[in-house]
Amino acid sequence: MTPVTVNGSEQIAAAFERAAAEDRAALIVYLTACFPDPATSRACFEAAVEAGADILEIGVPFSDPMMDGPIIQQANQHVLDAGTSVGEQLDLVRSLGHLDVPKLVMTYVTIADTRGYASFADELADAGLAGVILPDLPVPEADAWLAEARRRDLATVFLASSISSDERLDAIGQASSGWVYATGLLGVTGVKSIAGDITRDLVGRVRARTDLPVAVGIGVKDRASAAEVATYADGVIVGSSIVSAAADGDPAGAPARVAALVRELREGVAANR
Amino acid sequence: MSMTETPASSVAPSVDERADDVVRDGYFGRFGGQYVPESLSGALAQLVDAWADAQADPAFEAELDDLRRNYGGRPTPLYRASRLSEEAGVEVWLKREDLAHTGSHKLNNVVGQALLTRRMGKPRVIAETGAGQHGVATATAAALFGLDCTVYMGAEDVRRQRLNVVRMQLLGTEVVPVDSGTRTLKDAINEAMRDWVSNVDDTHYLIGSAMGPHPFPTIVRELQKIISVESTQQFTDQVGGRPDAVIACVGGGSNAIGSFAEWIGIDGVKLIGVEAAGEGVGSGRSAATISEGREAVLHGSRSIVLVNDDGQVKPAHSVSAGLDYPGVGPEHAWLASTGRGIYVSATDADALHGFRRTCELEGIIPALEPAHAVGWLLRHGCDELGEGAKIVLTMSGRGDKDVDEVVEVAGWDVGVAKAFGEDTGAGS
Numbered sequence: 115m116t117p118v119t120v121n122g123s124e125q126i127a128a129a130f131e132r133a134a135a136e137d138r139a140a141l142i143v144y145l146t147a148c149f150p151d152p153a154t155s156r157a158c159f160e161a162a163v164e165a166g167a168d169i170l171e172i173g174v175p176f177s178d179p180m181m182d183g184p185i186i187q188q189a190n191q192h193v194l195d196a197g198t199s200v201g202e203q204l205d206l207v208r209s210l211g212h213l214d215v216p217k218l219v220m221t222y223v224t225i226a227d228t229r230g231y232a233s234f235a236d237e238l239a240d241a242g243l244a245g246v247i248l249p250d251l252p253v254p255e256a257d258a259w260l261a262e263a264r265r266r267d268l269a270t271v272f273l274a275s276s277i278s279s280d281e282r283l284d285a286i287g288q289a290s291s292g293w294v295y296a297t298g299l300l301g302v303t304g305v306k307s308i309a310g311d312i313t314r315d316l317v318g319r320v321r322a323r324t325d326l327p328v329a330v331g332i333g334v335k336d337r338a339s340a341a342e343v344a345t346y347a348d349g350v351i352v353g354s355s356i357v358s359a360a361a362d363g364d365p366a367g368a369p370a371r372v373a374a375l376v377r378e379l380r381e382g383v384a385a386n387r
Numbered sequence: 388m389s390m391t392e393t394p395a396s397s398v399a400p401s402v403d404e405r406a407d408d409v410v411r412d413g414y415f416g417r418f419g420g421q422y423v424p425e426s427l428s429g430a431l432a433q434l435v436d437a438w439a440d441a442q443a444d445p446a447f448e449a450e451l452d453d454l455r456r457n458y459g460g461r462p463t464p465l466y467r468a469s470r471l472s473e474e475a476g477v478e479v480w481l482k483r484e485d486l487a488h489t490g491s492h493k494l495n496n497v498v499g500q501a502l503l504t505r506r507m508g509k510p511r512v513i514a515e516t517g518a519g520q521h522g523v524a525t526a527t528a529a530a531l532f533g534l535d536c537t538v539y540m541g542a543e544d545v546r547r548q549r550l551n552v553v554r555m556q557l558l559g560t561e562v563v564p565v566d567s568g569t570r571t572l573k574d575a576i577n578e579a580m581r582d583w584v585s586n587v588d589d590t591h592y593l594i595g596s597a598m599g600p601h602p603f604p605t606i607v608r609e610l611q612k613i614i615s616v617e618s619t620q621q622f623t624d625q626v627g628g629r630p631d632a633v634i635a636c637v638g639g640g641s642n643a644i645g646s647f648a649e650w651i652g653i654d655g656v657k658l659i660g661v662e663a664a665g666e667g668v669g670s671g672r673s674a675a676t677i678s679e680g681r682e683a684v685l686h687g688s689r690s691i692v693l694v695n696d697d698g699q700v701k702p703a704h705s706v707s708a709g710l711d712y713p714g715v716g717p718e719h720a721w722l723a724s725t726g727r728g729i730y731v732s733a734t735d736a737d738a739l740h741g742f743r744r745t746c747e748l749e750g751i752i753p754a755l756e757p758a759h760a761v762g763w764l765l766r767h768g769c770d771e772l773g774e775g776a777k778i779v780l781t782m783s784g785r786g787d788k789d790v791d792e793v794v795e796v797a798g799w800d801v802g803v804a805k806a807f808g809e810d811t812g813a814g815s
Contacts, residue, residue: 228698
């Protein structure tokens with residue numbers, strides 16, 4: 115099968131527009147690739163989309179994930195201990211081609227850098243990915259990567275923080291494609307709950323600087339927090355609690371547990387509109 | 388390991404060009420940068436500003452100087468190690484950082500960053516530690532300045548450096564064992580970074596080596612530069628002329644960059660960094676990053692890293708917890724790439740030999756980290772540098788912390804069993 119080249123940014127924009135047309139925030143679901151094993155992982159991604167995920171973030175594990183709390187760290191370590199390679203994780207991505215949602219890889223810059231930015235961009239685009247999130251690649255260091263990402267029409271989603279200066283938010287708004295990822299708290303994934311007022315303020319500051327959708331992640335974990343964020347953001351990103359759903363219990367039941375949580379979250383993102 | 392195996396040298400940029408690189412954007416050639424989550428951007432900008440303000444403030448330098456002298460015990464001696472010289476076939480001058488307060492060079496950096504922490508109005512510091520020397524120094528400064536302090540330490544290192552864990556606890560610091568990953572220094576750094584990301588408003592991450600995102604490599608270099616500020620003057624006064632080589636062990640590289648800094652611009656002085664090769668370069672059980680690594684990003688900066696083809700960081704191995712790190716500071720990567728620095732390695736066995744001979748010939752129990760430098764010198768110094776060459780070697784710390792581990796790993800019968808009974812051997 116010849117890979118179909120798609121424009122990642124347009125694909126992502128369409129997903130946000132579909133959600134907006136239904137008067138709700140988009141639901142972006144993170145799961146670690148090949149966790150707890152490739153077959154179960156594939157079933158979990160399918161279950162997430164079936165249950166209402168609009169966009170998938172596919173975590174490619176890195177040995178030293180400084181932005182991740184214990185839940186995602188342990189999932190990553192499990193996949194690394196099983197000896198799964200980045201190539202095998204991208205095989206999994208290719209096997210998700212039948213899921214009609216934009217798919218982005220979330221990983222760390224060392225993975226992209228070691229493979230070479232040009233090769234990595236080719237690998238992602240050829241696997242049918244719409245874009246990438248690299249939390250330890252801030253805009254001032256990103257020129258070389260952005261050139262390769264644009265060459266292959268991959269979106270690059272940058273993170274914005276409540277402590278980002280206005281100048282940095284300007285740069286983030288200009289460099290991002292797909293959406294801008296507003297971090298809901300000062301911290302790593304899956305530990306603390308979202309800081310509401312600070313995040314709402316951050317989303318407002320980002321909106322003033324870009325036409326892109328603004329999605330909030332880190333600290334969103336359940337129906338209630340998703341519903342709260344959906345009142346002021348275009349998208350809601352949930353990771354650690356979904357990985358927990360996949361991890362806590364027997365692997366055979368993982369897809370059903372993921373689906374149940376995603377259904378709740380999907381209700382949440384539509385609740386307060 | 389021969390010095391001729393290091394990268395071919397090119398013409399090193401002048402010191403002025405180098406300074407421009409640093410000032411412009413936190414890079415040393417193509418190494419360095421700020422590869423950190425956006426949520427740390429404010430703290431790094433604040434640190435850049437606080438450092439610039441401090442450097443422009445004579446009161447900062449005066450307070451630092453007072454603390455170095457009257458609290459830290461500086462200047463440390465430059466000591467001619469005659470019996471070691473005889474054995475090595477070269478003239479060895481030891482820069483005695485082991486005699487500084489807390490027993491290593493680490494306090495040089497910590498006191499300066501503690502002053503910066505106070506200037507930034509932050510009440511809490513965190514740190515990573517491998518061998519525990521940086522953790523002890525940070526705990527010491529935290530006690531001195533009344534700061535809350537948490538130190539992250541790999542669970543494996545907690546086991547093998549128990550003495551330093553107890554020292555930190557006595558000084559009022561919380562020591563958090565890190566059970567993730569390889570349970571050593573790199574994982575302690577990951578956990579400290581996560582703490583910093585979460586508590587950046589009130590916390591300064593007091594990085595202990597010349598690594599991490601800009602401006603840390605520069606700040607740590609400038610604070611450790613006191614080693615070579617003293618040694619250049621002492622060499623002139625005590626020996627005359629210039630040394631043929633300055634040698635220091637390299638993990639992240641803070642004692643080495645401090646030992647090299649003032650000599651970089653002086654022609655004819657070889658700068659030799661000794662990395663830890665564990666069971667040997669090529670064995671897969673090594674921490675010789677510059678010898679075996681490749682260009683990559685780790686812990687906030689682009690440098691040379693032990694990574695596999697997939698981009699995963701490889702576990703490092705060394706008998707020395709302080710050198711057991713798969714990365715190296717970006718300025719060392721740059722010095723290696725230009726040829727101004729020469730990076731070699733010493734195995735666990737070389738280091739243990741250096742350790743024992745320093746004890747027996749000089750009455751100095753060295754830390755395992757500088758024992759690598761001594762081990763390399765004993766094995767290769769005469770061949771590589773010429774008989775009678777004059778060497779300044781930084782004795783970066785003392786070895787009290789290592790004695791249990793050394794006796795256990797080396798299996799030496801030094802009479803421990805005889806003194807304490809068969810069931811209470813070293814390391815238990």
